Amino acid sequence: MAKTITADDIRQSVADNDVRFLRLAFTDINGTSKAVEVPNSQLEKVLSNDIRFDGSSIDGFVRLEESDMVLYPDFSTWAVLPWTDSQGGKIGRLICSVHTTDGKPFDGDPRNNLKRVVEQMKTMGFSAFDIGFEAEFHLLKLDENDNWTTQVPDHASYFDMTSNDESASCRREIVETLESIGFEVEAAHHEVGDGQQEIDFKFDDALTTADRVQTFKMVVREVARKHNLFATFMAKPLQGQAGNGMHTNMSLFKDGKNVFYDKNNEYHLSNTALYFLNGILTHARAITAIGNPTVNSYKRLIPGFEAPVYISWASKNRSPMIRIPSAEEINTRLEMRSADPTANPYLLLAACLTAGLDGIKRAEMPMDPITSNLFEMSEEKREELGIKPLPATLHSALKAFKADKLIQDALGKHLSSSFISSKELEWSQYTQTVSDWERNKYMGY
Known part of the structure; x- marks a missing residue:
């Protein structure tokens, strides 16, 4: 302790x-x-x-x-x-x-709100909602005026062993800096995309982990600047490249024991875990507005880049929204793969915990797990299995949020109203913006 x-x-x-x-x-x-x-x-x-x-x-x-x-x-x-x-x-x-x-x-403080939802969890007899975040980011080069560019400092790929490039040395200093202020860093490696990085730190209770994500982002940005690099947690900063996710690993504890674990059930998941999982799936579209809160977020949630597109779950399969990693008892968890690091971590965890607890109250089993690649499955087959898509735009996700009273309650009246206002303004600004793509496509009409 x-x-x-x-x-x-x-x-x-x-x-x-x-x-x-x-x-x-x-x-x-x-x-x-x-x-x-x-x-x-x-x-x-x-x-x-x-x-x-x-x-x-x-x-x-x-x-x-x-x-x-x-x-x-x-x-x-x-x-x-x-x-x-x-x-x-x-x-x-x-x-x-x-x-x-x-x-x-x-009421309008996201941190206070998460504390409120955690207290609701405790009234149900649970002691902790443990979270492990995997927040990916890109390192980009700065120009002569210290402004970001879309040039990357490396062209490495997933787990590539690079020793002396700009990204590797910056990543090492980030790890050392995090450890100097009390983080327990478990892994650091290059991700799939050019210039894309991942640094994972030890899981902890929801509030502590949300706080650490905010500190993590601050440290990453500060250290990157020292290396004449710009760090971005934008969901999809580079066209045609993998986007940045923030996989959210969740487990629920009671009296020091992980209640998601049951050695006698398939995947070693308890009924409590399955009920919680069903709660997340049931409210997935509304949660997406919070977990993927920018216009750009939906340029990551497309087929072909390992980001999920459909509301479903699986064990080893990485195409559904929620995966069940192989793990021993204490680390048995649900890994939600849809969220990205532009999400407010306090709001995201409040929404997930509320949805999961509602699932436990309802005690309903989720759909069957998916064993095949969803991206290769026909639309007819997905419909037959009851697999629905995640929202394809911020506008659609916001509509789902406004229609979901439970997820609005997870944020409370003040935060829900502020969130809707902020995101409606963002969508309005986006729809009024004329892009270079549009000019290149339509100027000759």
């Missing part, structure tokens, strides 16, 4: 490490990390939940007349970042939940 970090521990760490600035991080509706940074002279205000900020300037938070918000740091997230200010002093980081001025958790 991790050591509890107290206010005194943080005071001592600030003194021992010459921490000169304190970065108070939180997350907006779109999954973008935000921060208020204060000098160490404000440490006592930080530790006593007395740092305020203007919430009206944050996407999906509040209107101008309701602007004051308060940051409540989670002491367990304390980390001394491995880079310094201009004078050589260190920066300390705390992940915060957002509260209103009367001390109540703010």
Whole structure:
């Protein structure tokens, strides 16, 4: 069990490490990390939940007349970042939940919302929702003005052993940096696409893992810049190349035991796991809006690049939406392969957990697992098996979200309304944009 970090521990760490600035991080509706940074002279205000900020300037938070918000740091997230200010002093980081001025958790904070859903899980007798994220990313070259390009630093492929190229050395430094701030990195390797990377860190409870994804993205971007590279978690940054997924490995625990495991059942999956799985499949289209929240996300969810397109599940087969990896008892899990790293991790896990718990309550078995390649299966055969497609556009996914009361409840009224507004605006802007492809295709008409 991790050591509890107290206010005194943080005071001592600030003194021992010459921490000169304190970065108070939180997350907006779109999954973008935000921060208020204060000098160490404000440490006592930080530790006593007395740092305020203007919430009206944050996407999906509040209107101008309701602007004051308060940051409540989670002491367990304390980390001394491995880079310094201009004078050589260190920066300390705390992940915060957002509260209103009367001390109540703010409904529009994605982190608060995940905590709410986890508490609902505990009322059902479960102790932990454990998550392992596999967030892929691309490294791209910078131009002479430090702007990103679509040029890649390597042309390696899946698990290629490259020793001295720009990507490999950057990837190694990312791993070392993550380990220096407490991550347990389990694997790092090149992915399928040119310039595409994956670094996997140890699974943990939902809130801790969501926090770590946000930290992971920050570290990847910072270290990439040191190597004159640009890191992107965009779902499909390069046409004709594999996109970036964020495979979401889920398991449920009770009294220290993984309730998804049953040695006597096929695939060693318990009935609880199968009910949970059915809940995810039942609400898959609405979950897709959250797990694949950008216009670009749907350029990854196409046949031919190992990303799922159909609502289904399987054991070894990688074409369905959910796969059951071979694993021993503690690691028995469901791997949802559809989400991408542009997703807000707090919202994604709240939606998945809510859908899964609803599946457990309903106690209904999922469809039969798929044993053949879905991409090679005829449309008639898919219809016969009851296999439906995932949404093909953000617009379709948003329609599914608006029609699914359970998944809206998973986010709560404030976040659901903000999410719909944000995504409707994004879709509207996209439909009004004229692309180079359109000009090249139609200018001669």
